[in-house]
Amino acid sequence: MKFEDIHNKMLDYKVCIVIPAYNSEKTIEHVINSVSEYTLDLIVVNDGSTDSTLNILEKFYDKINLVSYKINRGKGYALKQAFDKAMGLGYDYALTLDSDGQHLAEDIPVFLNALAENENSLLIGSRSFDHPNMPQGNIFANKFSNFWFTLQTAKKLPDTQTGYRLYPLRRMKKMRPFTKRYESELELLVRMAWKGIRIVPVSINVHYPAAGERVTHFRPRMDFIRISLLNTLFCFLAVLYGYPSIFIHKVFANNQK
Secondary structure (H helix, E strand, O other): OOHHHHHHHHHHHOEEEEEEEOOOOOOHHHHHHHHHOOOOOEEEEEEOOOOOHHHHHHOOOOOOEEEEEOOOOOHHHHHHHHHHHHHHOOOOEEEEOOOOOOEOHHHHHHHHHHHHHOOOOEEEEEOOOOOOOOOHHHHHHHHHHHHHHHHHHOOOOOOOOOOOEEEEHHHHOOOOOOOOOOHHHHHHHHHHHHOOOOEEEEEOOEOOOOHHHOOOOOOHHHHHHHHHHHHHHHHHHHHHHHHHHHHHHHHHHHHHO
């Protein structure tokens, strides 16, 4: 697809790209340049970076909408700021991708094509787990997350860990993550399932650099503990609120047909 075709489709559906960035000086310029080949509707959040990320972002002042603050608050907080910014600018959807270069801009048209058939749905990237450079820990973490997601929502997804997602902001209304770090994406996924928002997996490609070249800010011990505590809470809430909410939304949807 040509730039004009993709850009016009994003305008028609009111879609913007959202990139949360924290200490991404090695990759952020490449990510912005690659996304700019498809669209200029771009919001970048500088999540309190302490390296030269902000200096790099300021070079793109004419290409991006920049949200920046001095103290690192975590990915959940960055998404909240980006979603608020996007709705303030009149966007109905936000397509999020990471700043580490793992998500490929060439998959933007894939999401847009899927959106045409799944309006007001959450579209979530689904990776192939036979990639030669995929860390074994990622495979285990995804299976672990998939299990808990199914337990909490009675729904199955092939990949609940990817941050490459198209969020239906208008359908979400004021829903924003309560948690502030990596667990926020899991939180939003479960809460949207409880709200009756359809979740559709979309096949995507992914780039995994060699082990010594990877950029990650995931803290295996602390972040795993935070995610485990959230899963425990959600299992409890699923019984009191989640399953009844899913049932009510399903009955209401059937009555609308």
